[in-house]
Amino acid sequence: MSMKRVRLDPTRSALLVIDVQNDFCASGTLEVKGGEEVVPIINNLMPHFGQVFLTQDWHPRGHLSFASSHTDAQPFQEIETPYGRQTLWPDHCIQGTRGADTHPLLLTHPVRTILRKGMNHQIDSYSAFFENDRKTSTGLGGLLTELGIRELFLAGLATDFCVLYSAMDARRLGFDVVLVQDACRAVDREDSLQRALNQMGKAGVLFARSRQIV
Numbered sequence: 001m002s003m004k005r006v007r008l009d010p011t012r013s014a015l016l017v018i019d020v021q022n023d024f025c026a027s028g029t030l031e032v033k034g035g036e037e038v039v040p041i042i043n044n045l046m047p048h049f050g051q052v053f054l055t056q057d058w059h060p061r062g063h064l065s066f067a068s069s070h071t072d073a074q075p076f077q078e079i080e081t082p083y084g085r086q087t088l089w090p091d092h093c094i095q096g097t098r099g100a101d102t103h104p105l106l107l108t109h110p111v112r113t114i115l116r117k118g119m120n121h122q123i124d125s126y127s128a129f130f131e132n133d134r135k136t137s138t139g140l141g142g143l144l145t146e147l148g149i150r151e152l153f154l155a156g157l158a159t160d161f162c163v164l165y166s167a168m169d170a171r172r173l174g175f176d177v178v179l180v181q182d183a184c185r186a187v188d189r190e191d192s193l194q195r196a197l198n199q200m201g202k203a204g205v206l207f208a209r210s211r212q213i214v
């Protein structure tokens with residue numbers, strides 16, 4: 001990987017911060033190893049961007065993606081749904097709970113828009129752009145396009161789920177995408193991190209380190 005600096009054009013670049021929430025950090029219900037370590041890295045990135053967008057996983061109680069909503073189901077097992085296969089998770093990011101709050105040390109004053117997703121009882125939404133049926137739009141693509149943003153820098157949790165799906169959809173919508181690797185952490189079950197990186201690389205996602213940007 002080259003260590004050249006990534007020059008930002010603030011009129012067309014934005015930082016998209018995915019799901020840096022208590023439940024994905026230390027002692028959260030769906031803890032991602034080292035999740036909280038991305039907080040200072042992302043805070044340092046924010047001032048370099050003219051526009052910062054943030055997502056929150058924001059589930060109603062009894063959400064379809066919770067293992068607890070199904071009989072005889074365990075977290076990390078997969079089920080068949082009307083929209084395809086879905087991994088089941090421990091209860092997490094329930095609307096209005098502390099676990100669903102963004103990490104308390106994450107700066108939010110530079111954030112222009114907070115987009116909540118996964119609110120549909122019957123459909124999960126890993127991606128910031130489309131729910132897991134791959135059809136229902138969150139509206140974020142239209143908003144970014146309307147604002148003239150063409151290039152997205154992605155950071156947050158988890159690299160192999162919500163960041164991956166957001167990156168793939170952003171490419172599908174025609175955005176240039178840069179994954180800021182040290183500003184992300186992964187669930188990494190069954191080699192899912194390596195598979196996610198391969199998939200993103202094939203889709204034309206570029207990989208960078210925050211020190212190339214700051």
Ligand code: VGL
Pocket residue numbers: 018019024057089126157158159160161162163
């Ligand atoms: C996520 C699993 C379930 C994520 C959200 O933010 O990566 N993963 N819900």
Ligand code: ZN
Pocket residue numbers: 057059065089092093118
């Ligand atoms: Zn979720």
